[in-house]
Amino acid sequence: MGELLLPGSFDETLAALVRGLSAGRMLRVVNFHATPSYRREEYRKQFAAYAGLFTPITPDNFASAFDGTWSDPRPGLMPVLFEGFRDNVDVMLPVLEEFGFKGWFFVPSAFPAVVPAIQRSYAKAHKLHLPKRDEYPDERVVMTWDEGRSIAARGHGFACHSRSHFELTPETPDHVLWDEIHTAANEMRAGLGQPAEIFCWLHGAEAGVNPRADAMLREAGFRYLFSNFKVQRLA
Known part of the structure; x- marks a missing residue:
C-alpha cells in the first residue's frame, strides 16, 4: 500500500473525525474488491445479518446519508465493490439483491474497455x-459497460475510481490529472449513460492533498470525493 497522504497533520485529521462521529455524521461502508464464488456463502451470511440491522444506501438517498438528514430509524449501509471485477457482477450482485441492498461499484474507467486478452496483465500492472x-476459464475478468448499464438501471x-487506478500525489502533473479526471469522467458517462458524481483515488487521497486535482474534479462535474477517512463535498 502507498504512503497515506493527508492535507493536514494526523492530529488534525483525527480531531475532524471525532467531531464528525460526535455529531452523528457518518456513512457505514463495507468494502470489497474481488468477490470469488468460493466465498459466496460467506457473503450470503454476512448480508443476511446486515439485512436485520441496516437500510440500504442507494443513489436516491445517498445525499441524505451524507448530509445528516437521514430519516430512516435504521442506519444506512453502503456496500462498495472496488475495481469492476467480473465476479462482482456474477457473485456479489445476486447476493446484494437477494437481501435488498444496492451495491456501489467503484470502477477505474479504462478497465472495462481493456480487451479481454490483456485484462489479467493490465490488472497486474495497475x-x-x-x-x-x-x-474464469475464458479471458474476461472485468465487467462490461453493458453490464454496468444494466446494474445502474x-x-x-457507481463511482469513478480514477482512470487507471491512479495514486494521487501533491506533485502529479496537470496532463496526468486531466487524463485521470476529465477523460475518466467522459468514459464513465459514456459507459453508463448517466452522470458521474462520485470520485475516489487509489489509496483514498483527500481533498487538499493536491488542490489542482480538487479544482479539476469540480470542473469535471464530480460532487463528492471518497477518501480513507471521510466523504467530502466538492460542489
Missing part, C-alpha cells in the same frame, strides 16, 4: 488484484 484462485450506484 495494482488491480485478482483472486489467487482464477475461476436496477438502482445500484
